[in-house]
Amino acid sequence: MKVCRATVLLLLLTTGIIHAQSSSGRPDALVLYRKGLYREAEKVTRLELKENPKSMNAYTVLGWSLLALGKYAQAVQESLRALQISPYDNRIVQIVGEGYHRMGKDKKAERYFKEYILLTPTGRLIDEVYYMLGEIYVSRKEYKKADIVFSAATYFNPDNAMWWYSLGKARELEKEYKLALQAYKQAAEMSSGSIEIDKGIQRMRKIIEMQ
Numbered sequence: 523m524k525v526c527r528a529t530v531l532l533l534l535l536t537t538g539i540i541h542a543q544s545s546s547g548r549p550d551a552l553v554l555y556r557k558g559l560y561r562e563a564e565k566v567t568r569l570e571l572k573e574n575p576k577s578m579n580a581y582t583v584l585g586w587s588l589l590a591l592g593k594y595a596q597a598v599q600e601s602l603r604a605l606q607i608s609p610y611d612n613r614i615v616q617i618v619g620e621g622y623h624r625m626g627k628d629k630k631a632e633r634y635f636k637e638y639i640l641l642t643p644t645g646r647l648i649d650e651v652y653y654m655l656g657e658i659y660v661s662r663k664e665y666k667k668a669d670i671v672f673s674a675a676t677y678f679n680p681d682n683a684m685w686w687y688s689l690g691k692a693r694e695l696e697k698e699y700k701l702a703l704q705a706y707k708q709a710a711e712m713s714s715g716s717i718e719i720d721k722g723i724q725r726m727r728k729i730i731e732m733q
Contacts, residue, residue, distance in 0.1 A: 551583045555590075563587040576607050578614070585617035589624070597621040612642040616651060628658045649679035656688055665696035676708070683713035690722050699729045 551570065554563040567584035570577055581604035588597035598621035604614045619634030635651050635658075642648065652675040659668035672689035679685060690705035703726035709719045 551580065551587075555583050555587055558590075560587040560590040564591065578604060578608050578611050581607075582611075582613045582617070585614065585621075589617060589620055592624075594621045594624040598625070610641060612638055612645055615641060616645075616647050619651065620654065623654050623658065628661065632658055644678070649675045649682065649685065652678065653685055653688065656692065660688075660692060660695070663695075665692050668692035669696055669698070669701075676705075680708075681712060683709045683716070683719070686712060687716075687719055687722070690719075690726075694722065694726065699726050699733070702726050703730065 548566055548569065549562065551563045551566040554560075554566060563583055564587040567580045567587065570580040571584070574580065581600065585597050585601045585604070588594070588600065598618055601614045601617045601621065604611065605618070608614070615634050615638045619631045619638060622628070622631035622634065632655065635655050638645065638651050639648070645651075652671045656668045656672040656675065659665070659671065669689065669692045672685060672692050675685040676682070676689055686705050686709035690702045690709060693699075693702035693705055696702075703723065706719055706722040706726060710716065710723060713719060
């Protein structure tokens with residue numbers, strides 16, 4: 523039985539034998555990134571930027587890949603270059619903020635996280651941005667601010683146990699023990715059997731009983 527060429531190509535694509543490629547014949551950088559092939563994605567995006575130095579999509583995948591590889595300084599450097607081309611690209615703004623945060627430069631990180639929130643109040647990474655802001659405020663012992671932004675993180679992603687646990691921790695440090703207990707209980711619903719969460723619940727119950 524004869525099989526037409528189009529049918530063969532379709533079979534190859536659906537079975538994954540042919541991988542997604544860009545129009546230039548290179549592998550698609552975003553596909554590589556999503557597969558966890560960060561070094562390969564970095565290489566492809568750098569080639570793309572040589573051909574098109576103003577490609578914000580290439581800069582975005584490059585920044586994500588560099589963050590995933592722990593190359594935070596490079597991620598910031600490349601993304602700041604991208605912001606000179608497109609100052610209000612929220613994806614790039616988030617990358618700069620996260621890069622600075624991972625480097626411990628939280629004053630600069632805070633600026634970019636707040637800018638991301640202004641640019642895209644319901645953006646895809648909004649809960650992560652609020653969470654990282656919370657980490658900054660906890661490190662500064664600004665627990666009320668941490669409570670506010672961790673609460674925002676749980677609002678946008680209520681199924682993340684870490685967000686609820688961090689909210690509970692901030693409230694505990696804030697001495698809002700009943701509210702902390704509520705947050706720890708929410709975390710327990712998302713991640714049953716967590717030793718740290720269970721310890722938090724027990725601590726709050728003991729403190730509340732003694733009040």
